[in-house]
Amino acid sequence: MASACGVLCSECPAYQGTIKGTAHQQPTVEAWHRIYGLNETPEHIAFGGCLRSDEDVFHTSCTCTARLCCWVAGFSNCADCPKQSCAKLERVQKVWDEAPNQKANLSTDDFANYASPYCGHRERLEGLRAIKKVEGFTRIGLKYTLISERTLNSGIPDLAYSLW
Numbered sequence: 001m002a003s004a005c006g007v008l009c010s011e012c013p014a015y016q017g018t019i020k021g022t023a024h025q026q027p028t029v030e031a032w033h034r035i036y037g038l039n040e041t042p043e044h045i046a047f048g049g050c051l052r053s054d055e056d057v058f059h060t061s062c063t064c065t066a067r068l069c070c071w072v073a074g075f076s077n078c079a080d081c082p083k084q085s086c087a088k089l090e091r092v093q094k095v096w097d098e099a100p101n102q103k104a105n106l107s108t109d110d111f112a113n114y115a116s117p118y119c120g121h122r123e124r125l126e127g128l129r130a131i132k133k134v135e136g137f138t139r140i141g142l143k144y145t146l147i148s149e150r151t152l153n154s155g156i157p158d159l160a161y162s163l164w
Helices: 013-020 022-036 059-063 065-073 087-096 099-104 108-114 121-132 149-154
Strands: 137-140 143-146
Touching: 013 022, 022 108, 059 065, 065 087, 087 121, 099 108
Parallel strands: none
Antiparallel strands: 137 143
16 A cells, blocks of 8 residues: 555554554664654554544654645545646655665665665656556546546446446
C-alpha cells in the first residue's frame, strides 16, 4: 500500500506496529531515536495508513499537506490527481528524498527496516500514475472504468465494462 506521496506504507515500521504489536513497537522506538533522533513512545508506533482519520494516523501525518489534499479530494494517493506536480506534494516528497542516503550510515538490517520503506517514493508514485494512464482506462471517482469501443463511438458508458 502506498501513501499519498508514494511512501510504501505497508513496509513502514509504524504501519507494521499496528499488526505486530508491542514486540515490534519498542525496537522501532529505539531505532527511530538512534537513527532519526525521534522521541516516540511504543503506543505511537501504530498507523493505519495516511488516508485514515487523524485519530488513526501517525501524529506527524496529521499536518501532511499531500495527505490532506488527497483526503479532501477522495484520492487514494497523489497519482489519482490530474496535476502532475504541485507544491503540496513536492514539500512532502522532499522529506523522504534523503532516505536513500541513510544506507551509508546504517547496518543492512537497520536500512531495510527503518529507511528502505521511504526510498523510491517518487518512482513509485510515477509508476502508479503510469498504471492509471493505461490506454482504455479513465478515472471516475474512486473507480476505474474500462472504455469499450462502443462507449468511445457512442459516448454512452457501457456499464458492463466497469471494474469494481
